[in-house]
Amino acid sequence: MATKKTSLTKHPLKILFVSSEVEGFAKTGGLADVAKSLPAALKKMGHDVRIVMPFYQTINGKDNAVAILSTELFVEPQPFAVSYQVMQLDEGNVPVYALDAPQYYDRPELYAENNQAYADNGERFTFLSAASLDLCEKLGFQPDVIHCNDWHTGLIPFLLKTRYAESDFFAKSKSVITIHNAVFKGVFNYDQYSLIPELIQRRYINAEMDPSHISMLKAGVAYADKVNAVSPNYASELLTHLGSHGMEADFQNRAKDLYGIINGCDYDDWNPETDAHIKQKFKANKVSLARGKKACRRDLQKQVNLPELDVPVYGMVCRLTEQKGLHYLIPVLEDFLLNDVQVVIVGTGDPTLASALRGISEQHSDKFAFVETYSNPLAHCVEAGVDFFMMPSEFEPCGLNQMYSLAYGTLPIVRSVGGLKDTVIDFDQTPLVATGFIYDAPTPEALLIKLQRSLLLYCQRPQEFKRLQQNAMACKFNWAESAEQYLDMYLGGEQSLVNEICNDKIGA
Numbered sequence: 289m290a291t292k293k294t295s296l297t298k299h300p301l302k303i304l305f306v307s308s309e310v311e312g313f314a315k316t317g318g319l320a321d322v323a324k325s326l327p328a329a330l331k332k333m334g335h336d337v338r339i340v341m342p343f344y345q346t347i348n349g350k351d352n353a354v355a356i357l358s359t360e361l362f363v364e365p366q367p368f369a370v371s372y373q374v375m376q377l378d379e380g381n382v383p384v385y386a387l388d389a390p391q392y393y394d395r396p397e398l399y400a401e402n403n404q405a406y407a408d409n410g411e412r413f414t415f416l417s418a419a420s421l422d423l424c425e426k427l428g429f430q431p432d433v434i435h436c437n438d439w440h441t442g443l444i445p446f447l448l449k450t451r452y453a454e455s456d457f458f459a460k461s462k463s464v465i466t467i468h469n470a471v472f473k474g475v476f477n478y479d480q481y482s483l484i485p486e487l488i489q490r491r492y493i494n495a496e497m498d499p500s501h502i503s504m505l506k507a508g509v510a511y512a513d514k515v516n517a518v519s520p521n522y523a524s525e526l527l528t529h530l531g532s533h534g535m536e537a538d539f540q541n542r543a544k545d546l547y548g549i550i551n552g553c554d555y556d557d558w559n560p561e562t563d564a565h566i567k568q569k570f571k572a573n574k575v576s577l578a579r580g581k582k583a584c585r586r587d588l589q590k591q592v593n594l595p596e597l598d599v600p601v602y603g604m605v606c607r608l609t610e611q612k613g614l615h616y617l618i619p620v621l622e623d624f625l626l627n628d629v630q631v632v633i634v635g636t637g638d639p640t641l642a643s644a645l646r647g648i649s650e651q652h653s654d655k656f657a658f659v660e661t662y663s664n665p666l667a668h669c670v671e672a673g674v675d676f677f678m679m680p681s682e683f684e685p686c687g688l689n690q691m692y693s694l695a696y697g698t699l700p701i702v703r704s705v706g707g708l709k710d711t712v713i714d715f716d717q718t719p720l721v722a723t724g725f726i727y728d729a730p731t732p733e734a735l736l737i738k739l740q741r742s743l744l745l746y747c748q749r750p751q752e753f754k755r756l757q758q759n760a761m762a763c764k765f766n767w768a769e770s771a772e773q774y775l776d777m778y779l780g781g782e783q784s785l786v787n788e789i790c791n792d793k794i795g796a
């Protein structure tokens with residue numbers, strides 16, 4: 289197997305990386321971070337990577353985009369065609385091809401307005417899949433690997449094995465799908481799949497949720513050559529009913545091709561020594577860290593209107609959804625605020641969660657700030673300015689903020705799920721090498737106990753708290769290492785550790 293890898297990697301691979309969002313151009317969450325960093329890491333290894341995404345109305349860098357292709361997607365045997373342009377965006381090293389099809393993407397938001405998903409999301413992202421393959425032929429880019437991400441791109445593996453099954457152009461192309469979040473399955477009525485008539489003809493495709501609905505994610509998992517989750521622990525959770533949100537049979541069927549590859553942290557963006565967003569840059573050494581944290585804490589307190597006090601500050605930056613565990617925090621937040629602490633939460637999303645947080649902040653404006661906004665600069669200031677970062681997630685495929693926290697000497701307090709379990713070392717279990725706090729039970733009480741525990745450490749054993757900060761800042765999750773594992777998977781290389789876990793779980 290090793291020999292195979294060496295000989296194949298002598299030749300750079302051509303990789304088409306398809307994602308509905310990419311950091312720097314359009315982002316709602318962690319998928320965008322990965323879609324920027326992983327292609328860049330693969331490119332650094334010498335591979336020829338091209339990214340494909342939609343040309344959203346709100347995309348950054350729109351004015352510098354250059355049309356490199358004006359064409360039509362013909363959908364035989366349907367009698368119609370969809371006109372589109374491929375716009376090349378001004379990027380770093382990796383070319384980004386944005387699909388300009390105004391009827392699908394010229395809208396104020398990416399997926400939803402006023403918490404209402406666009407009614408034609410099925411058709412919009414069917415187009416993303418179909419046009420990604422169409423443009424390859426027209427631009428003469430013959431990919432060795434087509435790397436799909438989440439449900440938005442799930443029909444690509446299906447198309448490769450149906451529409452393009454006899455195509456010489458794609459004869460050597462393999463597809464992989466990365467699962468960033470299996471709760472979103474991309475389930476739509478057959479009416480939305482008119483761009484993929486193959487789906488309608490072949491009702492046996494393993495992607496049906498019920499007789500009238502198809503899941504794009506199921507299609508991706510069934511037809512991709514390889515499937516991976518964004519952490520080894522999440523890969524093993526996908527084999528269970530709870531962890532896969534009801535798709536365990538689909539993942540169990542692919543267990544032999546299922547990998548778990550942890551995301552990296554982009555230290556070009558998230559590094560307290562170079563971060564242009566924070567008040568005072570700092571290093572890991574104790575003096576620099578103490579001074580930097582203090583200056584950043586003061587700055588954060590100023591920005592969010594909290595008193596500028598020397599008290600421990602707890603933070604959170606996230607989409608406001610049940611996934612992020614706010615329903616565990618909200619019931620105990622006021623109890624926790626009885627302590628001499630401050631809490632800062634930055635996020636947008638579910639109006640009910642937002643209203644509960646707003647209510648608490650109005651009652652406790654001297655201790656709790658809820659900032660209902662999406663702001664990357666503020667996210668950096670939170671990571672730098674707080675002492676603890678809370679992630680009481682219901683589930684968390686990988687999680688990126690705990691890695692950002694570690695880099696800034698901010699101790700994560702996380703629930704033992706998905707990638708959080710793979711990346712944080714618990715103080716109570718292994719105090720010498722610990723980097724944060726982990727707890728199991730999905731309850732507000734268990735979270736409160738861990739919050740109190742972290743506060744005790746901070747107040748009563750400051751030297752030990754500082755040692756944990758040093759441990760945290762020494763952790764590295766380099767994209768170069770994750771990209772090596774992706775390469776192994778592309779090449780059908782060594783089975784990753786997760787396959788052993790999978791085999792245990794399903795008794796294979």
Ligand SMILES: Nc1ncnc2c1ncn2[C@@H]1O[C@H](COP(=O)(O)OP(=O)(O)O[C@H]2O[C@H](CO)[C@@H](O)[C@H](O)[C@H]2O)[C@@H](O)[C@H]1O
Pocket residue numbers: 316317318319321322468469518551605606607634635636661662663664667684685686687688689
């Ligand atoms: N209000 C706000 N202001 C500024 N920035 C904000 C913000 N809300 C969120 N962000 C940013 O968005 C990103 C969120 O990343 P996560 O990995 O935590 O979550 P997400 O659930 O979106 O991603 C899914 O995909 C990723 C990538 O694989 C997995 O890590 C994760 O577990 C999975 O759920 C971070 O960069 C965060 O700072």
